[in-house]
Amino acid sequence: MHPDQKYIKALLENDHKLIDEIYKNNASSIKKYLLSRGANEEEAGDIFQEALIDTYKMAYDKNFTLTCPLNAFLLLICKRKWYNEVQKKQRQGVTNLEDGVFIDKEDEQNAEMHVRQMERESLVMRMLDKISERCKQIILASYTGISQEKLAxxxxxxxxxxxxKKSICMSELIALVNQKK
Amino acid sequence: MNYEEYIADYLNGSLEGEDLEAFERELAQNTELQKLAEAWKSADQIISKHIRAEENLGNLKSTLNHFKTVYFQTEKKKGRVISMRWVSAVASVAAVFIIAYFLFLSPNINNFQLPDYPNAVVRGVQNNTKKGAQLFNKKNYKEALPYLKAVYENKPDDATSAYFYALCLMKVEDYDSALPILDAITQGTSVYKDEANFFAAYCAYKTDKKKDVLNYAMKVGKDNPNYASAQKLIKKLH
Structure with missing residues (x-):
């Protein structure tokens, strides 16, 4: 576990002091990187915030252990997000992910592993939005805490x-996720 | 035995006895079933975690919005930032009220903000639409009702006429009449579709149509201002 795990806990507990530290330690370098790649300041702020929200969601069950510095992790998430943004909108911007920022090789590999997990989770949630309305309804309803008998x-x-039906819907979701991997 | 149907029961520990034994025997030798069960378990954990995280994201989002203005805006705006101590205090008080509201109060039509009828103030002809719209916007729902009814009956396919007539019916507590009109809107493509799902769920709740409450409420999007109220209606079904 990396000492920066305290920042993951801070996001989960909405600890203002430590969240301020996250911004103090990371916002400037990541903003500089994103601006150099064609983002404007508002977009940079949005991407940085989305990265923190995605981290919060991934860590929500308290099973996530950070094994690299938070900066390496956040930088990689923001790079990928900006890359996707540029691709999606076919707008002008630099999509080369090289940044000239030195990050230890091992830290980089650990950050890559975390980001892959984050992207896997995000893919499942995106595909849940893509399956049929009825299937989505049945899957979501099964997480409301209502017993299956009452739900039926x-x-x-x-x-x-x-x-x-739930079995068919979950299979449909899993097939979509596998197809997009 | 169709093993795929039993994966959920197996994963949540509710599969027992002979069914459990049969399932485990098949699982041990069927690699496709193993892969599906593994992917199911992973998807199940992710969805459950993200739904819970989303439900509690509000406070963190407020904090992040605050810091975004501090670290990602111009120097001028930095000077106007409110002390986080105040933000915390206000957020805490607001959170207490919000929690109290959602825990203890029943959903009530009077607590929902209704939109204004569009184009109520248009110069020229006085017609039923204009009269009804003006009365609706002044919250004189009983008086607005006959005008809006006439407009709706004249143009039943017009989403705006239908939507505001249905809202007016709700305001006078005629939920039975409002529901089928809202239902038709939920099946259309108008801008009122998402809102109509919430109000239809509310009408179904008031008329004790549990099946319909769930059907409509589950369709209310997370971006809808009534999303939390829709979730509350679902919880009322327990």
Missing amino acids: ESLGVSYGYLRK
Whole structure:
């Protein structure tokens, strides 16, 4: 576990003092990088904030262990986000990820591993938005804390049908995720 | 036994007895089932975690918005930043009220902000639309109702007429009449579609149509200002 794990905890606990430190230690270098790649200041702020929110979501179950400095991790997330933004909008901007910022090789590999996990999670949530409305409804409803029996009753279907349909929906989601990997 | 249907029960520990034994025997030798169960477990954990994280994101977002203005804006704007101590204090008080509201109060139509009827102040002809719209915007719902009803009956396919007539019906607590009109809007493509899902869920809740509450409320998007209220309606089904 890297000592910067305290910042992950700070995001989960909404600790203003430490979150201020995250910005103090990282915002300037990441902003400089993004501006040099064609982003404006507002976009840089949005990307940095999204990176922190994605980190919070990934760490929400408290099972995430940071194994590299937070700066290496955040820089890599922001680079990827900006790259995707430029690709998506086909706008002008530098998509070369090289930055000239020195990051230890091992830290870079660890950051890469974390970002891959983050992207995997984000892919699942994006594909959940892409499956049929009924499937999305059934999958989301199963996380509301209502028992499966009550849920089936609320949806006006039998418990057996709901189980079968959920299985089909999850398989559909998994197939979509595998297809996009 | 269709093993795929039993993955959820297996993963949440509710598969028992002979079914469990049969499932585990198949799992041990069926690599496709193993892959599906593994992917299912992973997707299940991710969705569950992200839904919970999203529900509690509000306070963190406020903090991040504050620091974004400090670290990503001009020097001039930096000088106007409010002390975080005040932000924390206000946020804490607001959070207490919000939690109290969502825990203890029942959803109530009077607590929802309704939009104004568009183009109510247009010079020229006095017609039912204009009269109804003006009365609606002045919150004189009982008086607005006959005008809006006439407009709706004249143009039942017009989403604006239908939506505001349905809202007016809700305001006079005629939920049975409002629901089918809102339902038609939820099936269309108008700008009122997302809002209509929430208000339809509310009408279904008021008329004890549990199945419909869930159907409509689940379709209310996270960006909708009534998203939290929609989630509250779902929880009321427990």
